[in-house]
Amino acid sequence: MREEELVKSALEARERAYTPYSHFKVGAALLTAEGEVIQGCNIENASFSVTNCAERTAFFNGVSQGKTDFEAIAIVGGTEDAKELGLCAPCGVCRQVMKEFCRDDFSVILGKRSAKGEISWEKYLLKELLPMGFGPENL
Secondary structure: OHHHHHHHHHHHHHOOOOOOOOEOOOOEEEEEEEOOEEEEOEEEEOOHHHHHHHHHHHHHHHOOOOOOOEEEEEEEEOOOOOOOOOOOOOOHHHHHHHHOOOOOOOOOEEEOOOOOOOEEEEEEEEEHOOOOOOOOHHH
């Protein structure tokens, strides 16, 4: 799957985000090794500490379906009424979840959208976003 298609899938997932408090919607599209795309969105809670990020929602959806081999994830985010979306990097907790299930060469695609609707992205490897990460191999 091309990066553009994955970013579009993340934009679609973003529309389902539940964000009554921050109004900051994030969508994620997780690509499995089999070529399946699993979407996730952020889901807020009045007790803020139990809010779940889009990236973790996608991973947890995938794992709950028996998927544990992942190739890439696209992430997009911004305020709910924004026409233009800048880069939205995963938080530290989400990076740690990625480390649990992914190799260091796992692709993290940060999508953005111009005010005119044009889509672009930047691509990073997990090892760039989480250097010296702690994973199962450290136990």
